[in-house]
Amino acid sequence: MRKTTFIQAVNEAMRDEMRRDESVFLIGEDIGHYGGLFRVTRNLMEEFGERRVIDTPISEQGFMGMAVGAAMVGLRPIVELMYMDFFLVCADQIFNQAAKMHYMTGGLLHVPMVIRGQQGGGKRYGSQHSSSVESTFAQFPGIKVVAPATPYDAKGLLISAIRDDNPVLFLEHKMLYFTRGDMPDAEEEYTVPIGKADIKREGKDLTIATFSYTLLQALEAAEELKAEHGIDIEVVDLRSITPLDMETVLTSVAKTGRLLAVHESQANAGIGAEIVARAYEEAPYLLKAPARRLGMAPASIPVSKPLEEELLPWKTNIKAAVLEMMR
Amino acid sequence: MAEPSLKASVPSAKAAVAEPAAVLSTEQLLPMYRMMFLIRRVEESLLELAESGKIGGAMHTAIGHEGAAVGMAAALRKDDYLTCTYRGHHHSLARGMDPKRAICEVLGKAPGFAKGKGGSMHFLDPSLGLMGANGIVGAQVPHAAGMALASKIRGEDRIAITFFGDGALYQGLMHETFNMAQKWKLPVIFYCENNRYSEMTPISRTSSVSDIYQFVRAYGMESVQIDGNDVEVVYDAISKAAERARAGEGPTFIEGVTYRLAGHMAGDLETYRTAEEIEMQRAYEPLTQLHQKLLDRGVSEEELNKIRAEVEEEVQEAVEYALEAPWPDIAEAYTDVYKV
Numbered sequence: 082m083r084k085t086t087f088i089q090a091v092n093e094a095m096r097d098e099m100r101r102d103e104s105v106f107l108i109g110e111d112i113g114h115y116g117g118l119f120r121v122t123r124n125l126m127e128e129f130g131e132r133r134v135i136d137t138p139i140s141e142q143g144f145m146g147m148a149v150g151a152a153m154v155g156l157r158p159i160v161e162l163m164y165m166d167f168f169l170v171c172a173d174q175i176f177n178q179a180a181k182m183h184y185m186t187g188g189l190l191h192v193p194m195v196i197r198g199q200q201g202g203g204k205r206y207g208s209q210h211s212s213s214v215e216s217t218f219a220q221f222p223g224i225k226v227v228a229p230a231t232p233y234d235a236k237g238l239l240i241s242a243i244r245d246d247n248p249v250l251f252l253e254h255k256m257l258y259f260t261r262g263d264m265p266d267a268e269e270e271y272t273v274p275i276g277k278a279d280i281k282r283e284g285k286d287l288t289i290a291t292f293s294y295t296l297l298q299a300l301e302a303a304e305e306l307k308a309e310h311g312i313d314i315e316v317v318d319l320r321s322i323t324p325l326d327m328e329t330v331l332t333s334v335a336k337t338g339r340l341l342a343v344h345e346s347q348a349n350a351g352i353g354a355e356i357v358a359r360a361y362e363e364a365p366y367l368l369k370a371p372a373r374r375l376g377m378a379p380a381s382i383p384v385s386k387p388l389e390e391e392l393l394p395w396k397t398n399i400k401a402a403v404l405e406m407m408r
Numbered sequence: 409m410a411e412p413s414l415k416a417s418v419p420s421a422k423a424a425v426a427e428p429a430a431v432l433s434t435e436q437l438l439p440m441y442r443m444m445f446l447i448r449r450v451e452e453s454l455l456e457l458a459e460s461g462k463i464g465g466a467m468h469t470a471i472g473h474e475g476a477a478v479g480m481a482a483a484l485r486k487d488d489y490l491t492c493t494y495r496g497h498h499h500s501l502a503r504g505m506d507p508k509r510a511i512c513e514v515l516g517k518a519p520g521f522a523k524g525k526g527g528s529m530h531f532l533d534p535s536l537g538l539m540g541a542n543g544i545v546g547a548q549v550p551h552a553a554g555m556a557l558a559s560k561i562r563g564e565d566r567i568a569i570t571f572f573g574d575g576a577l578y579q580g581l582m583h584e585t586f587n588m589a590q591k592w593k594l595p596v597i598f599y600c601e602n603n604r605y606s607e608m609t610p611i612s613r614t615s616s617v618s619d620i621y622q623f624v625r626a627y628g629m630e631s632v633q634i635d636g637n638d639v640e641v642v643y644d645a646i647s648k649a650a651e652r653a654r655a656g657e658g659p660t661f662i663e664g665v666t667y668r669l670a671g672h673m674a675g676d677l678e679t680y681r682t683a684e685e686i687e688m689q690r691a692y693e694p695l696t697q698l699h700q701k702l703l704d705r706g707v708s709e710e711e712l713n714k715i716r717a718e719v720e721e722e723v724q725e726a727v728e729y730a731l732e733a734p735w736p737d738i739a740e741a742y743t744d745v746y747k748v
Contacts, residue, residue: 106561132560132561133561135557137588138584138587138588138591140581140584140585140587140588142550142580142581142584143550143553143581143584143585143587143588144550144584144588145550146547146549146550146551146553146554146581146585147550147551147553147554147557147585147588148554149550149551149554150491150539150550150551150552150553150554150555150557150558150568151554151555151557151558151561152554153539153540153551153554153555154489154539154554154555154558155558156558156561156562158554173544173547174547174550174581177543177544177547178542178544178547178551182540183744183745183746183747184525184744184745185522185525185526185530186522186525186526186530186532186540186744187520187521187522187523187524187525187526187744188522188523188743188744188747189521189522189532189533189534190532190534190539190540191747193747222745222746223745223746225746246747247746247747
């Protein structure tokens with residue numbers, strides 16, 4: 082056992098898959114010679130060369146479209162979006178093209194590609210570099226969405242995403258990049274399946290269903306709620322947003338009777354609303370108190386630190402929501 | 409800016425390609441005539457079906473555009489990749505798609521190549537190198553560049569061609585793609601079917617550049633303007649571009665000037681042009697040109713009549729087949745969302 086950072090885990094997954102499979106290549110801005118703005122693709126051009134690690138001009142529509150085309154003929158591109166907010170620049174290629182291709186061609190074509198990059202608040206990047214996008218993507222069938230919170234899950238899920246025959250959005254969070262976690266030895270192969278949640282903390286009073294950086298915030302909140310109020314929280318790490326593992330969530334709710342869904346994308350019409358709705362549709366009898374969701378408040382993300390912290394669904398806001406639900 | 413002349417097929421005397429060389433033999437041209445007439449009759453039959461209410465949604469026929477497709481099919485290898493716009497029936501038929509399955513697809517019937525899920529705007533058959541027509545203007549262009557990139561990564565000599573209209577030139581991603589394709593010397597051919605109208609608006613009202621082929625000169629890309637209605641000229645230009653692409657010399661942009669004889673889509677009111685304008689263009693359209701060329705070469709009218717009669721029968725049969733064909737199984741509504 083060793084410890085790595087989240088960045089290193091993502092880097093290793095790409096390196097290992099590129100060694101294993103000649104059809105995997107990387108494309109994006111500043112990913113090659115520079116090694117990526119956040120250094121996630123560091124050293125990969127040195128090992129795999131300019132043929133498989135492609136630095137692009139700042140042309141998100143163009144290179145996203147070219148990745149879709151390359152995937153349509155069987156390569157496995159990994160596209161880095163420097164900030165996830167930029168998906169809006171190339172949204173047609175992601176949603177109208179990659180996500181719909183298999184369906185509208187009656188299964189004749191498929192698009193085995195990964196779109197990855199970092200998202201989220203906490204570093205004072207402001208409105209156009211801090212959005213969380215998972216809820217928007219969840220509206221589109223045909224694309225899978227994963228958002229790991231630990232280095233172990235990041236490596237295992239990214240390998241699964243690269244091997245998947247569908248487009249997969251792989252969401253990193255800028256606050257997770259330098260977090261460290263246990264990792265098997267580098268030679269030890271493993272994968273984490275897409276669409277399978279994981280219980281990160283066991284508890285009996287209330288279930289928090291979350292993913293990505295708010296998972297770490299939820300775990301901290303759970304420890305403090307235990308110490309301060311004796312409330313015992315179970316934390317379900319969804320890991321995948323599409324497909325959503327409601328079975329694990331409802332199994333947990335069967336034990337706790339309370340459900341709080343937490344995420345950094347907008348609360349309004351967000352994935353948390355979906356989780357709560359499904360709980361009511363599929364197993365209303367499990368709920369001892371109204372299920373709730375906590376997401377980003379209806380504002381863009383400001384640069385000012387206290388304002389940003391006010392709006393994000395982090396520890397303070399999670400604790401407040403739990404205390405209201407336990408009242 | 410000068411109005412594009414509607415008198416000739418090529419609006420500008422500055423055409424960068426020389427006189428059409430007599431590059432194809434009569435034996436090669438006869439099956440091309442057959443294909444051109446087949447495309448014409450399939451398209452006309454589809455318009456009739458649309459008028460009778462049997463086709464829903466948007467359907468864009470390529471009547472008048474046949475030269476580009478038939479010339480391309482003769483110039484490229486069967487395994488070369490092709491993407492195109494939603495006006496894409498002609499490319500698919502020219503590459504060998506069965507008219508029965510094509511018409512079934514437009515009608516949403518089960519024997520359609522995509523089980524009726526794609527329809528008129530999404531013609532494809534990967535086994536024929538047809539990698540997809542696209543409903544979003546310009547979106548298929550980076551796909552072809554990506555396929556060319558794939559060939560380069562794999563070290564293969566398959567090239568890609570993409571067809572788009574003059575209207576697509578004004579989408580931003582086109583220029584992103586031109587720049588990268590030229591910078592990386594990708595084996596791709598950009599073929600613009602310039603029919604002088606961006607949907608319902610004449611190019612003279614939308615473009616700040618009168619000769620479209622000059623756009624990519626800014627990127628240092630080889631570009632030519634040709635008579636897209638002369639199938640031999642098209643064949644010649646695409647053959648040369650393919651040779652350059654396979655030799656690693658990078659992309660070529662071809663502006664094939666043509667004219668859309670039917671509306672933008674079935675049901676187009678065509679208030680933006682006169683009957684006289686369309687009539688004038690009939691003298692220059694691809695089928696008329698090829699017909700005359702074959703007569704000039706000594707082929708008899710009788711022989712051409714025979715070809716046309718065979719095609720009429722084949723298309724009639726295809727239409728009847730498609731009208732009788734079953735709807736897809738309802739369970740198909742839920743399949744093919746993800747590849748499993």
